[in-house]
Amino acid sequence: MLAFLLRRSFTMVLTAICLTFIVFVLTNLAPNLEKVAKSEAGSRITDVEVASWLEKNGYAQPILIRYGEWLGVWPGWTRTDDQGRVTGRCIEQGADPAAAPRRCGVLQGDWGHSTVFKEDVSSIVSTRLWQTAKLMLWVMIVMVPSALLIGVVAGMKEGSRLDRPLSTISILTTATPEYVSGVVFIGIFASSAVGLKWFNGSATSAMDDMTFVNFTLPVMTVALYGMGYIARMTRASMTEVMTAQYIRTARLKGVSFSNIVIRHALRNALIAPFTVIMLQFPWLLNGVVIVESLFNYKGFGWTLVQAAGNNDIELLLGVSVVSVVVVLTTQLISDIGYVFLNPRIRIS
Amino acid sequence: MEQLTWTGSLGTFLNPALAVAAAAFAVMAVLQVVLSLVVPAARGSTSRGLPGLAGLAVRVLFGLLVALCLAYLVGGVVMPYGKAGIVGAISKRFLPVWIALIVVFALSITFKRRLGLYGKLFDSNIGMIGFGLVMFWVFTGLFVALFGWIATHDPLAQISGLKNKLPGVPVPGAPENGLWPHYLLGGDNLARDVFSRMVHGSWEVIQIAPLATLFAFMVGITLGVPAGYYGKRLDTVLSFLANLILAFPVILLFYLLVTPEIVLTGIPSYMAAVLFIFPLVFFGVLLNSRYRTDPARRNILLALVLGAMGWVYLSLISQPGTVFAFMPAWLDLFDIPGGILVVFVSVVFVNAPTVFRIVRSLSLELATRDYVAAAQTRGETGWYIMLWEMLPNARGPLIVDFCLRIGYTTILLGTLGFFGLGLPPESPDWGSTINAGRKLLSIYPHPALPPALALLSLVLGLNLLADGLREESLKD
Numbered sequence: 040m041l042a043f044l045l046r047r048s049f050t051m052v053l054t055a056i057c058l059t060f061i062v063f064v065l066t067n068l069a070p071n072l073e074k075v076a077k078s079e080a081g082s083r084i085t086d087v088e089v090a091s092w093l094e095k096n097g098y099a100q101p102i103l104i105r106y107g108e109w110l111g112v113w114p115g116w117t118r119t120d121d122q123g124r125v126t127g128r129c130i131e132q133g134a135d136p137a138a139a140p141r142r143c144g145v146l147q148g149d150w151g152h153s154t155v156f157k158e159d160v161s162s163i164v165s166t167r168l169w170q171t172a173k174l175m176l177w178v179m180i181v182m183v184p185s186a187l188l189i190g191v192v193a194g195m196k197e198g199s200r201l202d203r204p205l206s207t208i209s210i211l212t213t214a215t216p217e218y219v220s221g222v223v224f225i226g227i228f229a230s231s232a233v234g235l236k237w238f239n240g241s242a243t244s245a246m247d248d249m250t251f252v253n254f255t256l257p258v259m260t261v262a263l264y265g266m267g268y269i270a271r272m273t274r275a276s277m278t279e280v281m282t283a284q285y286i287r288t289a290r291l292k293g294v295s296f297s298n299i300v301i302r303h304a305l306r307n308a309l310i311a312p313f314t315v316i317m318l319q320f321p322w323l324l325n326g327v328v329i330v331e332s333l334f335n336y337k338g339f340g341w342t343l344v345q346a347a348g349n350n351d352i353e354l355l356l357g358v359s360v361v362s363v364v365v366v367l368t369t370q371l372i373s374d375i376g377y378v379f380l381n382p383r384i385r386i387s
Numbered sequence: 388m389e390q391l392t393w394t395g396s397l398g399t400f401l402n403p404a405l406a407v408a409a410a411a412f413a414v415m416a417v418l419q420v421v422l423s424l425v426v427p428a429a430r431g432s433t434s435r436g437l438p439g440l441a442g443l444a445v446r447v448l449f450g451l452l453v454a455l456c457l458a459y460l461v462g463g464v465v466m467p468y469g470k471a472g473i474v475g476a477i478s479k480r481f482l483p484v485w486i487a488l489i490v491v492f493a494l495s496i497t498f499k500r501r502l503g504l505y506g507k508l509f510d511s512n513i514g515m516i517g518f519g520l521v522m523f524w525v526f527t528g529l530f531v532a533l534f535g536w537i538a539t540h541d542p543l544a545q546i547s548g549l550k551n552k553l554p555g556v557p558v559p560g561a562p563e564n565g566l567w568p569h570y571l572l573g574g575d576n577l578a579r580d581v582f583s584r585m586v587h588g589s590w591e592v593i594q595i596a597p598l599a600t601l602f603a604f605m606v607g608i609t610l611g612v613p614a615g616y617y618g619k620r621l622d623t624v625l626s627f628l629a630n631l632i633l634a635f636p637v638i639l640l641f642y643l644l645v646t647p648e649i650v651l652t653g654i655p656s657y658m659a660a661v662l663f664i665f666p667l668v669f670f671g672v673l674l675n676s677r678y679r680t681d682p683a684r685r686n687i688l689l690a691l692v693l694g695a696m697g698w699v700y701l702s703l704i705s706q707p708g709t710v711f712a713f714m715p716a717w718l719d720l721f722d723i724p725g726g727i728l729v730v731f732v733s734v735v736f737v738n739a740p741t742v743f744r745i746v747r748s749l750s751l752e753l754a755t756r757d758y759v760a761a762a763q764t765r766g767e768t769g770w771y772i773m774l775w776e777m778l779p780n781a782r783g784p785l786i787v788d789f790c791l792r793i794g795y796t797t798i799l800l801g802t803l804g805f806f807g808l809g810l811p812p813e814s815p816d817w818g819s820t821i822n823a824g825r826k827l828l829s830i831y832p833h834p835a836l837p838p839a840l841a842l843l844s845l846v847l848g849l850n851l852l853a854d855g856l857r858e859e860s861l862k863d
Contacts, residue, residue, distance in 0.1 A: 216802065
């Protein structure tokens with residue numbers, strides 16, 4: 040088990056390094072940097088001035104060194120100009136160069152500065168992430184129990200009167216991406232022209248003051264897409280368990296049907312959905328970006344869109360690091376949980 | 388011309404009938420479920436007693452509902468224009484699609500015993516409904532793009548005074564200018580016809596989604612089968628790469644790949660050059676491993692196939708204005724608009740690792756079969772075993788996944804459009820239209836709803852089709 044954990048963690052760290060490097064390269068391509076130079080030093084500067092601005096601000100070094108600086112394993116650049124003033128990556132404006140740390144990067148907790156929000160990336164990411172965590176929490180509370188219930192009820196008697204409609208509903212929800220269900224929900228429940236006007240079409244107010252009226256639609260929209268998938272997996276797992284030998288034995292012994300389902304089948308049937316739910320996190324992240332843009336809820340996904348749309352390199356990097364870490368951690372948890380839940384699996 | 392109502396004169400007696408039937412159906416359906424929980428069903432006697440009666444009533448009412456809905460459509464086709472309202476007028480515009488669907492279904496059901504897996508699809512209701520939905524949009528897309536049928540207006544034309552107008556609005560001065568007299572589903576925020584944009588959007592999807600999925604399958608199969616068959620180092624490296632791409636949040640990847648800055652650096656063109664070479668590799672290896680023992684035949688075949696595909700490949704990647712602009716115009720078969728190529732490449736790139744994982748796990752299992760061992764003792768080459776012995780046996784799950792994946796690709800295309808990435812903003816594809824309509828969604832929902840429902844129905848159709856295929860392929 041320990042060897043397995045170590046191997047998995049090693050792969051995870053390697054993956055994280057590769058992914059952040061790819062994002063780093065893609066966000067630091069020449070046209071992006073040129074845009075940064077022009078937005079910082081004036082949009083009408085010449086190519087020569089762009090080059091000298093990049094040189095002065097440490098953007099002209101080899102990409103691997105810059106990645107090392109950003110990560111915090113390579114000493115930050117320093118530069119002494121004609122008047123003898125020392126500037127550098129880790130030296131704050133007006134601070135004493137001698138007192139500045141040698142390395143400053145993600146590992147040291149210095150995530151850089153956002154050009155759009157004029158704030159530190161780490162504070163933006165942490166506040167936005169908290170907003171999204173609230174959304175995700177409610178999504179999970181709605182999605183997981185209802186999906187498991189639908190799956191178990193549909194799967195306990197394959198082809199029964201309840202199975203058909205429930206299976207159809209789960210297929211329908213997997214065919215409805217967030218931007219479709221969100222639009223339909225707003226049209227039905229929030230539209231001031233023809234709709235029922237039960238809920239708000241915007242969730243901006245939900246960031247400080249979460250109510251049933253302004254938070255229902257975003258939660259429903261994210262939950263719906265994932266629900267069908269989990270329900271189908273649960274149903275498949277449940278039908279498989281219900282045809283197993285030990286269930287037949289229990290029936291022949293005269294155990295009542297509800298007892299069989301709850302005491303004997305459920306535990307084994309929920310192993311597969313557990314991994315599925317954990318692996319849903321990357322997809323939920325996707326849904327969160329769509330829903331936060333659609334309902335104007337200023338969370339993590341909304342920040343991603345803002346950062347990417349406005350060429351905010353350091354914020355985009357920070358957002359990518361967080362999302363990559365979230366995805367990889369959930370994968371690890373799903374692997375470990377699978378081993379724990381399923382005693383038949385032995386890790387060699 | 389006056390404003391059209393939704394159902395016109397048909398509605399006077401059909402609307403109340405539909406409402407009553409729908410209410411009765413809902414009540415009976417709930418009742419049936421409750422009864423099935425309360426009354427313990429005796430073994431093998433589900434058609435008798437109270438639950439049996441309820442079941443019969445549900446079935447009859449459902450039939451009635453379907454018949455009423457059909458009446459709206461048929462009424463619209465038969466009655467003169469405008470009398471059957473918006474629904475009728477739309478049904479009339481879709482007449483070529485109805486005819487094509489009826490022909491396809493009649494022919495397929497007649498000859499279903501001779502059509503293999505495709506024929507078996509017509510034994511399952513779910514599969515038939517899914518197939519019908521998919522073919523509806525396929526025919527719509529084809530007829531719109533090839534013959535200019537169905538659409539009533541130019542999807543890009545703006546008519547002043549029709550901005551955000553409700554469905555059924557008359558077009559001012561339409562008969563004099565030779566225009567269609569109504570905006571059937573209203574106008575959008577730039578005064579364009581919502582209905583025409585929706586039907587034009589189907590062509591955008593049908594153009595890109597199946598082809599992109601096919602390319603993703605080519606990449607996934609060419610890399611996945613060897614990874615599963617040989618295993619070891621090759622498998623470790625390829626799986627690591629696939630997991631690397633899969634750990635990327637899709638939207639972040641799109642934002643990184645489909646921005647104008649990245650297009651400037653030519654990265655999408657390089658990716659296109661790499662990804663599009665996989666079909667060539669696949670077919671080259673496929674033919675070579677089969678006809679290896681007959682060099683004369685093999686050489687002719689390979690020269691023909693690879694020559695033709697190579698030409699298409701070179702014209703595909705050679706675009707004026709990108710890093711690859713090497714082909715003279717007289718040799719270049721076609722040019723793909725830059726935006727579509729980027730979208731295409733990124734969709735293939737996102738889908739390929741998932742296909743790789745599926746193919747890899749399938750071939751891991753197939754590699755342990757006896758016929759593989761037999762072929763190995765016969766002294767067949769690795770590629771022959773992989774492509775001619777193992778791959779045909781993996782076709783069932785792959786076909787099912789292909790249908791599902793087209794649906795997923797459709798969703799991805801919509802996502803790209805929704806964030807305004809890649810395709811030009813005036814493009815009528817469904818994602819862009821939803822994006823354009825969402826800003827005024829709570830006041831004018833009608834421009835965003837038709838493309839949303841269209842996308843939903845197509846993806847639903849593909850999912851149902853995949854379900855039907857899975858059910859039927861499991862039967863034997």
